[in-house]
Amino acid sequence: MGIAEKLEDDMEDLSEINLTPFIDVILVLLIIFMVAAQTSAVSQDVNLPSSKADTLIKPKPITVTVKANGSFVVGNHIVAPSGLREALLAVHAMHDDRILLLGDQTLTYQSLMDAFDALRAAGYSQVGLVGRGAQQTK
Template sequence: MATGSLRRARKRKLKAEINVVPYIDVMLVLLIIFMVTAPLLNVGVDVNLPQANAKTLEQKKKQPLVVQVNGAGELSLMYEGLKRPRAMDEAQLLAKVAAFIKADPELPVYVAGDAAVRYQRVYALMGKLQSDAHVARVSLMGSPPSAGKEH
């Protein structure tokens, strides 16, 4: 009889594994539910704001600094008080822009790149304006397409 109980003990070994398949199934179902419901949560709330005959606040319009890159990749700077852009090399331009930004950190800075200039040149200049001249926000300047021109 002792030998019979040993055989049963050998056949019925305990498993120390966790079956994770049901957990994966539940996780995938929850993932699908959240993916479907997430876009529906961005519903706006209608607010009926009070009306009054008050004057609007006037904001100071600051003249921006415009860094121009011509078709040959040469740089120039246009700012308030100049009638035409002042040509300069990159080091001079970064020093000048840094001085303007130090005087007024909220001064808008635009980069106007010629259509013929390589994008890499404009992109590198924007990076240097942010890192070297400490400009918080650099924007690209463009013009609307002409009615007669098509790509």
């Protein structure tokens, strides 16, 4: 291999551009612009006008508890299964349309399905089940 051929091989290696430092710089600039844009949008000084409207207070959801004996408790009032619809309609004005269903762990699946059926018959479709957290199981 002659000197001319070796120089030619070295020139081919030098003709390729290394993109790694360029990509690193672009990523650092991207992060800087993302942080700068977020802080500039959050820290805007605005002098808000006053309003005469009442403050919106989000109503609490209605809690329905199914006890181990199958009886219902709406809020703090014990209700017969046949009177569940009327009890829910009575407390509806003070609460929103969400229902939180609390059930005793000894209940059968059928008891919970009966509770869901009663809630559906009363016109409630947004029902959430409440369970105990991991730290409360002791």
